[in-house]
Amino acid sequence: MRYRLEAMTEAHRRPVIDLFSHYVRTSFAAYPETPFPYEAFDRFLAMSSGYLAVATTVDGAGEVAGFAFLHPHHPAATFRRTAEVATFLRPLHTRRGLGTLILDRLEKEARPLGADRLLASVSSRNEASLRFHTKHGFVECGRFREIGRKHGVDFDVVWLEKRLVIAGRLFPLNQGFTARVAIKVGKYAEIGSSGATSS
Numbered sequence: 001m002r003y004r005l006e007a008m009t010e011a012h013r014r015p016v017i018d019l020f021s022h023y024v025r026t027s028f029a030a031y032p033e034t035p036f037p038y039e040a041f042d043r044f045l046a047m048s049s050g051y052l053a054v055a056t057t058v059d060g061a062g063e064v065a066g067f068a069f070l071h072p073h074h075p076a077a078t079f080r081r082t083a084e085v086a087t088f089l090r091p092l093h094t095r096r097g098l099g100t101l102i103l104d105r106l107e108k109e110a111r112p113l114g115a116d117r118l119l120a121s122v123s124s125r126n127e128a129s130l131r132f133h134t135k136h137g138f139v140e141c142g143r144f145r146e147i148g149r150k151h152g153v154d155f156d157v158v159w160l161e162k163r164l165v166i167a168g169r170l171f172p173l174n175q176g177f178t179a180r181v182a183i184k185v186g187k188y189a190e191i192g193s194s195g196a197t198s199s
Ligand SMILES: CC(C)(COP(=O)(O)OP(=O)(O)OC[C@H]1O[C@@H](n2cnc3c(N)ncnc32)[C@H](O)[C@@H]1OP(=O)(O)O)[C@@H](O)C(=O)NCCC(=O)NCCS
Pocket: 023, 029, 030, 086, 087, 088, 089, 090, 093, 094, 095, 096, 097, 098, 099, 100, 101, 121, 122, 123, 126, 127, 128, 129, 131, 132, 133, 135
Protein backbone atom coordinates (compact mmCIF):
# COMPACT_ATOMS: atom_id res chain seq x y z
CA MET A 1 0.00 0.00 0.00
CA ARG A 2 1.26 3.45 -0.78
CA TYR A 3 1.08 6.17 1.80
CA ARG A 4 1.91 9.82 1.78
CA LEU A 5 3.00 11.96 4.71
CA GLU A 6 1.89 15.54 4.45
CA ALA A 7 1.95 18.54 6.74
CA MET A 8 -1.29 18.76 8.64
CA THR A 9 -3.60 21.46 7.34
CA GLU A 10 -7.19 22.58 7.63
CA ALA A 11 -8.15 19.85 5.16
CA HIS A 12 -7.35 17.24 7.80
CA ARG A 13 -9.53 18.74 10.54
CA ARG A 14 -12.46 16.34 10.36
CA PRO A 15 -10.66 13.04 9.68
CA VAL A 16 -8.04 13.78 12.33
CA ILE A 17 -10.59 14.64 15.02
CA ASP A 18 -12.78 11.70 13.97
CA LEU A 19 -9.82 9.35 14.30
CA PHE A 20 -8.79 10.77 17.66
CA SER A 21 -12.39 10.48 18.85
CA HIS A 22 -12.45 6.85 17.76
CA TYR A 23 -9.63 6.13 20.20
CA VAL A 24 -11.27 8.32 22.84
CA ARG A 25 -14.38 6.15 22.64
CA THR A 26 -12.84 2.73 22.23
CA SER A 27 -9.51 2.55 24.03
CA PHE A 28 -6.90 4.00 26.34
CA ALA A 29 -4.79 5.19 23.40
CA ALA A 30 -6.34 8.65 23.84
CA TYR A 31 -6.73 9.83 27.42
CA PRO A 32 -10.01 11.82 27.26
CA GLU A 33 -13.34 10.12 27.91
CA THR A 34 -15.52 12.18 25.61
CA PRO A 35 -14.88 12.92 21.93
CA PHE A 36 -13.33 16.24 20.99
CA PRO A 37 -15.23 18.89 19.03
CA TYR A 38 -13.75 19.75 15.62
CA GLU A 39 -12.52 23.06 17.09
CA ALA A 40 -9.95 21.05 19.06
CA PHE A 41 -7.98 20.67 15.85
CA ASP A 42 -6.77 24.25 16.34
CA ARG A 43 -5.11 23.14 19.58
CA PHE A 44 -3.47 20.22 17.80
CA LEU A 45 -1.93 22.60 15.30
CA ALA A 46 -0.94 25.18 17.93
CA MET A 47 0.63 22.53 20.13
CA SER A 48 3.00 21.46 17.39
CA SER A 49 3.60 24.90 15.90
CA GLY A 50 7.17 25.16 14.65
CA TYR A 51 7.59 21.43 15.10
CA LEU A 52 5.75 18.83 13.06
CA ALA A 53 2.16 17.72 12.69
CA VAL A 54 1.69 15.27 9.87
CA ALA A 55 -1.19 13.36 8.39
CA THR A 56 -0.78 10.15 6.48
CA THR A 57 -2.97 9.68 3.47
CA VAL A 58 -3.43 6.65 1.31
CA ASP A 59 -2.31 7.57 -2.17
CA GLY A 60 -5.14 8.06 -4.60
CA ALA A 61 -7.97 7.54 -2.14
CA GLY A 62 -7.15 10.71 -0.21
CA GLU A 63 -8.15 8.82 2.90
CA VAL A 64 -6.42 9.87 6.12
CA ALA A 65 -4.80 6.73 7.49
CA GLY A 66 -3.37 8.41 10.55
CA PHE A 67 -1.67 11.42 12.04
CA ALA A 68 1.28 12.20 14.24
CA PHE A 69 2.86 14.98 16.22
CA LEU A 70 6.27 16.11 17.24
CA HIS A 71 5.86 18.86 19.79
CA PRO A 72 7.81 20.51 22.62
CA HIS A 73 7.69 18.81 25.98
CA HIS A 74 7.68 22.13 27.84
CA PRO A 75 7.44 25.78 26.72
CA ALA A 76 10.59 26.85 28.62
CA ALA A 77 13.66 27.09 26.43
CA THR A 78 15.58 25.04 28.98
CA PHE A 79 13.63 22.02 27.73
CA ARG A 80 14.27 22.69 24.05
CA ARG A 81 16.23 19.49 23.76
CA THR A 82 13.15 17.42 24.64
CA ALA A 83 10.21 16.80 22.33
CA GLU A 84 7.19 14.54 22.60
CA VAL A 85 5.86 12.21 19.94
CA ALA A 86 2.40 10.78 19.41
CA THR A 87 0.95 8.77 16.53
CA PHE A 88 -2.58 7.59 15.84
CA LEU A 89 -3.31 5.30 12.92
CA ARG A 90 -6.67 4.04 11.77
CA PRO A 91 -7.07 0.41 12.89
CA LEU A 92 -7.01 -0.83 9.30
CA HIS A 93 -3.54 0.65 8.85
CA THR A 94 -1.88 -0.58 12.03
CA ARG A 95 0.73 -3.30 12.24
CA ARG A 96 1.97 -2.73 8.70
CA GLY A 97 5.12 -0.84 9.51
CA LEU A 98 3.53 2.56 8.99
CA GLY A 99 4.01 3.67 12.61
CA THR A 100 7.67 2.75 12.29
CA LEU A 101 8.06 4.88 9.17
CA ILE A 102 6.36 7.83 10.83
CA LEU A 103 8.45 7.58 13.99
CA ASP A 104 11.59 7.48 11.89
CA ARG A 105 10.50 10.68 10.20
CA LEU A 106 9.68 12.38 13.51
CA GLU A 107 13.09 11.43 14.87
CA LYS A 108 14.82 12.88 11.83
CA GLU A 109 12.86 16.09 12.18
CA ALA A 110 13.62 16.42 15.88
CA ARG A 111 17.39 16.83 15.70
CA PRO A 112 17.59 20.00 13.58
CA LEU A 113 14.98 21.50 15.89
CA GLY A 114 17.45 21.03 18.73
CA ALA A 115 15.78 18.00 20.28
CA ASP A 116 17.90 14.98 21.13
CA ARG A 117 15.51 13.49 23.69
CA LEU A 118 12.09 12.17 22.77
CA LEU A 119 9.33 11.40 25.23
CA ALA A 120 6.14 9.43 24.76
CA SER A 121 3.30 9.39 27.27
CA VAL A 122 1.41 6.10 27.08
CA SER A 123 -1.38 4.54 29.10
CA SER A 124 -0.41 1.38 30.95
CA ARG A 125 -3.47 -0.14 29.28
CA ASN A 126 -2.13 0.49 25.80
CA GLU A 127 0.03 -2.57 25.39
CA ALA A 128 0.46 -2.08 21.63
CA SER A 129 1.93 1.39 22.07
CA LEU A 130 4.18 0.32 24.95
CA ARG A 131 5.55 -2.49 22.79
CA PHE A 132 5.86 -0.24 19.77
CA HIS A 133 7.91 2.37 21.59
CA THR A 134 10.01 -0.20 23.43
CA LYS A 135 10.80 -1.92 20.15
CA HIS A 136 12.07 1.40 18.83
CA GLY A 137 14.47 2.10 21.64
CA PHE A 138 12.28 3.98 24.09
CA VAL A 139 12.77 3.01 27.71
CA GLU A 140 10.42 3.59 30.60
CA CYS A 141 11.67 6.59 32.56
CA GLY A 142 8.70 7.30 34.80
CA ARG A 143 5.35 5.98 35.80
CA PHE A 144 2.55 7.82 37.57
CA ARG A 145 0.58 5.04 39.16
CA GLU A 146 -3.19 4.98 38.73
CA ILE A 147 -3.41 8.70 38.11
CA GLY A 148 -6.04 8.12 35.41
CA ARG A 149 -9.46 6.54 35.43
CA LYS A 150 -11.34 6.11 32.19
CA HIS A 151 -14.79 4.56 31.97
CA GLY A 152 -14.29 3.39 35.54
CA VAL A 153 -10.95 1.67 34.89
CA ASP A 154 -7.75 2.89 36.55
CA PHE A 155 -4.60 3.32 34.51
CA ASP A 156 -1.00 4.45 34.97
CA VAL A 157 0.63 7.03 32.76
CA VAL A 158 3.93 5.62 31.55
CA TRP A 159 6.61 7.95 30.26
CA LEU A 160 9.12 6.52 27.83
CA GLU A 161 12.31 8.23 26.74
CA LYS A 162 14.58 7.83 23.76
CA ARG A 163 17.97 9.46 23.37
CA LEU A 164 18.47 10.21 19.74
CA VAL A 165 21.46 9.27 17.69
CA ILE A 166 20.81 10.69 14.30
CA ALA A 167 22.20 9.08 11.22
CA GLY A 168 21.14 9.53 7.66
CA ARG A 169 19.93 12.48 5.69
CA LEU A 170 16.90 14.64 6.28
CA PHE A 171 14.39 15.20 3.55
CA PRO A 172 12.69 18.60 3.24
CA LEU A 173 10.20 19.61 5.90
CA ASN A 174 6.57 19.88 4.88
CA GLN A 175 7.04 18.60 1.36
CA GLY A 176 5.72 15.16 2.13
CA PHE A 177 7.03 11.93 0.75
CA THR A 178 5.56 8.69 -0.36
CA ALA A 179 6.16 5.41 1.33
CA ARG A 180 5.35 2.05 0.01
CA VAL A 181 4.64 -0.70 2.45
CA ALA A 182 4.45 -4.11 0.89
CA ILE A 183 2.42 -6.52 2.93
CA LYS A 184 2.86 -10.24 2.90
CA VAL A 185 0.59 -12.50 4.89
CA GLY A 186 -0.18 -9.86 7.46
CA LYS A 187 3.44 -8.88 8.02
CA TYR A 188 5.38 -6.23 6.23
CA ALA A 189 7.86 -7.91 3.98
CA GLU A 190 9.49 -4.76 2.74
CA ILE A 191 9.42 -1.13 3.66
CA GLY A 192 10.67 0.97 0.85
CA SER A 193 10.26 4.57 -0.05
CA SER A 194 10.13 6.47 -3.23
CA GLY A 195 9.88 10.06 -4.29
CA ALA A 196 11.53 12.88 -2.35
CA THR A 197 12.93 10.76 0.43
CA SER A 198 16.12 12.70 0.86
CA SER A 199 17.62 16.00 -0.04
C1 LIG B 1 0.88 2.34 18.22
C2 LIG B 1 0.96 2.56 16.70
C3 LIG B 1 1.31 4.01 16.41
C4 LIG B 1 2.07 1.65 16.16
O1 LIG B 1 2.14 1.79 14.75
P1 LIG B 1 2.05 0.49 13.80
O2 LIG B 1 2.18 0.93 12.41
O3 LIG B 1 0.81 -0.26 14.15
O4 LIG B 1 3.31 -0.35 14.29
P2 LIG B 1 4.36 -1.12 13.37
O5 LIG B 1 3.63 -1.97 12.40
O6 LIG B 1 5.34 -0.15 12.83
O7 LIG B 1 5.00 -2.08 14.48
C5 LIG B 1 6.34 -2.03 14.91
C6 LIG B 1 6.45 -2.88 16.15
O8 LIG B 1 5.66 -2.32 17.24
C7 LIG B 1 5.11 -3.40 18.02
N1 LIG B 1 3.66 -3.39 17.91
C8 LIG B 1 2.91 -2.58 17.13
N2 LIG B 1 1.60 -2.85 17.30
C9 LIG B 1 1.52 -3.86 18.18
C10 LIG B 1 0.45 -4.58 18.75
N3 LIG B 1 -0.84 -4.32 18.45
N4 LIG B 1 0.74 -5.55 19.64
C11 LIG B 1 1.99 -5.84 19.98
N5 LIG B 1 3.09 -5.20 19.46
C12 LIG B 1 2.83 -4.21 18.57
C13 LIG B 1 5.68 -4.68 17.45
O9 LIG B 1 6.91 -4.95 18.12
C14 LIG B 1 5.95 -4.29 16.01
O10 LIG B 1 6.94 -5.08 15.38
P3 LIG B 1 6.52 -6.48 14.67
O11 LIG B 1 5.34 -6.18 13.77
O12 LIG B 1 7.75 -6.87 13.94
O13 LIG B 1 6.15 -7.42 15.78
C15 LIG B 1 -0.36 2.18 16.00
O14 LIG B 1 -0.62 0.81 16.20
C16 LIG B 1 -1.56 2.97 16.47
O15 LIG B 1 -1.82 4.06 15.98
N6 LIG B 1 -2.30 2.42 17.44
C17 LIG B 1 -3.55 3.00 17.93
C18 LIG B 1 -3.36 4.39 18.55
C19 LIG B 1 -2.29 4.41 19.60
O16 LIG B 1 -2.26 3.59 20.50
N7 LIG B 1 -1.40 5.42 19.46
C20 LIG B 1 -0.35 5.63 20.42
C21 LIG B 1 -0.82 6.53 21.51
S1 LIG B 1 0.44 6.68 22.79
